[in-house]
Amino acid sequence: MNLLLQLLANGLVNAAMFAVLAVGFGLVYRSGRVFHVAYGGAFVLAAFLFHSLVTVAGFGLWSSGAVTIALGALAGWAMEAGFYGPFFRRRTTPGAVMVASLGLGIVIENGLALIYGDEARTIPSPGLAESVALGPVRWSMIQLAQLLVCGVLLTILAGASRTRLFRVVRAMGENAELLQVHGWRLARYRATVFALSGGLVAVPACLVMVDVGLDVHMGMGYLLLAAVAVLAGGVMRMSGWMLGGLLLAMLQSIVVWRFSARWMDLVAFGLLVVILLSRREGLLGIRKRAEEI
């Protein structure tokens, strides 16, 4: 029983991180209908920028994290300005944009591999491995940092869902052209959304890098996590994306407890297919008529 509690506690930490990942992916998917495959590339890019800032430039962990988030946002903005924006203006079909995004992700991943090599990188941080006991479960300092940072971020995001930016995000997903007709600067909002997504993805990227380390080829796994969370939770609502992240993390803990971590993908994707079959719009999705999709 204690093992289960411990695993659920770990799951809660992962849930917070998966939820942030999912929000970063969901924002782009919901607003621009862009299946942002290069999101995995953005994740790894941020993680390795962070690694270089700490180990090469010698900054502290917190200041490196802040700089990485800023650089991640810049990278997100650059992706819209130099990549997705031109496709959007050309009215490229969503399938072609997805394939192009896949290409961009491959370029980022292998570009990083040229610089950093294929080996996993970690950041030696002795102070963070210490753990504290809270009742029957133990939390390491890094887990507490993960929970705290992501928890605060998620609270801010949830509170911000009624602001103008997030209302525009939803409106863009419904009808971008109408939004333009009403005088909203669509290009500016798209750039903002991509910058926000790039900044958000940098947070779990740094936290995972400090915790267990990463290699440059792990972006695809995190992209799939984010995408499964968004689709299972429901594309239409941010609360759905967060719920999807929570569900995935808890599921991961339970699978590890009952079976073994190696069956994780099977359970996660099996669950996704079952959810989509029974409720296509996702758990917290909004059902639409065929004409509205």
Place this chain on the structure above:
Amino acid sequence: MRSPPVEPRRTQRAEAPKPETWPAWATAIAVLAILLAWSPTYVSHLLVVLGIYLLLAYSLNLVTGFGGLIVFCQAIFYGIGAYAYALSRLRTGAPGAQVEELLWTGNLGWVPGILLAGGVSALLAGGIGWICLRFRGDYFIFATLGFQMIVFVLLYNWLELTRGPFGIYGIARPSVLGWMAHEPWQYALLTGLWLLALLPPLFRLYRSPFGLSLAAMREDERAAKAMGIDTNAIAVRALAVAGGVAGVAGAIYAGYVTYIDPTSFSLRESIFILTLLLLGGGGNVKGPLAGSAVMLALPELLRFVGLPDAVAANVREIFYGALLAALMYWRPQGLAGATSIR
């Protein structure tokens, strides 16, 4: 209301002289002969690999090029074919001690083994298609991706069936009536025979009412339904055919390398096969050929340029990725394709 324009295309085409194709064929065969004389082993190996990927690209072309459905699980049809062939013929090869660990092994002949591989993959593809085709668009793509992950986990972790990461070794080589293939050129010949057996019917399928129905579904599914086409049924059948051909490709692969493990059939392989098709373009016969040729020639070219092995793989991937993105921007129909994806 405007009257519909008279369609002059067919008559014009009949008047225009058909371009001669034999010089191209003769050049290709001559180049091939020279290359084979230069290095028989190396060129034969390239031909076998090209043959396998041509089967994969042409089978996927039916679903993605004609049907317009992006599929991210072609590698598992390929992999299931490879495993079906390996297991069904294991007792005829040099099985060793692994036979005791495995749930099922057989001693089929070469042709029955390959046909079984195609059949099992076709069934699997039909079943997966039946489920995934409840969705369209991003959801369909994601459902196929889900099955790629699910079947991969099974291949990797169901040790009694596949020995998982340890792989299956000593897979029986192709053999007919006591004769067994050993040399690369023999494999190239046998692969060529399978291409000759499978591709013409597949090309016929492209031009048949079935292929045209798939194209109609790609262009406008609602209109196709209104014309009386059962789009779900034809898409399931197209997937089953694609899966069957991919299964044969897997069987040829298993018989050629004689050792398989699940890492050859991962999501990356599915992405590679899809890239092969999208790079060349779908919806016709030229596209997949162009894509396979470029994707397989590039690593060899880089090798001859003299890039060190450590960076060559990454440089190659960067080139593929950049080419894919550039094509989607300037030429979404690919190098030689007839249609672009939506």
